[in-house]
Amino acid sequence: MPTDDPSARPPGGDRDSERLTEGVRAGDRTLLARAITLVESTSPADETLAQEVLTRLLPHTGGAVRVGISGAPGVGKSTLIDALGVHLAEAGHRVAVLAVDPSSARSGGSLLGDKTRMERLAQQPAAYIRPSPAARTLGGVARRTREALLVCEAAGFDVVLVETVGVGQSETAVAGMVDFFLLLVQPGAGDELQGIKRGVIELADAVAVTKADGETLAAARRAAADYGAALSYLRPRSASWRPRAVTVSAVTGEGIRELWALVEEHHEALTAAGELEPLRREQRTDWLHAAIEERLLAAFHAHPAVRERLTDLERAVAAGETTPGRAAAELVDTFRGKQSAD
16 A cells, blocks of 8 residues: 555564665665654654664655645645646656644544545555644644655655645745645635735745636636736745746646646756755755754753743743743743753
């Protein structure tokens, strides 16, 4: 099967970086799944092995076209990815989909299950679908989506599609790890530009109006014209690319081929202008800073003295006895004092 169970844990016998690396490079789906599970793990015990595997795989990454796809719930992200992925697989591409599901607030697990929502793509031997819970990560991107993307590239997938939750959080996270950021919108919701933050549109390399078929075809075309006009007034992310608005239908397939042609045109334009590699270098630097912040936050919350004071200060802030800023300053001073003592 081209999909896997993201909850599966690598057994002890597979906790070897060389074996996992060789398995990923050979296209072994079981070891690919285990490698992604490893890099997604929040267990400190898995961290060393995960970094060893990523270090071994790093020279084999960078060869894929990276596309981020976002949009509000109900816009048809999974349906469109299903149609686009099938088109790419039939055209000879190897397609990996990192589908970030909304998470249960109680368990942190996936709610929607993209495996079942991409039935046609799941049957393609050249496709691989990896659903992961977004948990509480800003932007609807799983904690280790960047690492999972690299593992998929090292496994030989030449197209990686990253689907985000799209529930209103900042989409900067996914735009900061892909080459092409696609925003999906749907027609028939009144003023087409209402409810879409300008910041999200500014991130988009293209806006695709979905459900452009049947009774909604005319509305989709009007919406595309509206978004096209809006995009023309915004400053593009790249000097080599002017974002565009198009219409697509995952039901009829209309616009799917043209949409991918747009992605390829964008990739060629950035490559020819010498912008693609600098973009990825900047993204890797941003990744470093995100990793630093993540580690510092984890160390802060694990600090014994901080944990001892946190509950009392939370109660004091909730009761209005002190300000959040003052409480935070005390906790940070507690953390820094302990660190300096070490």
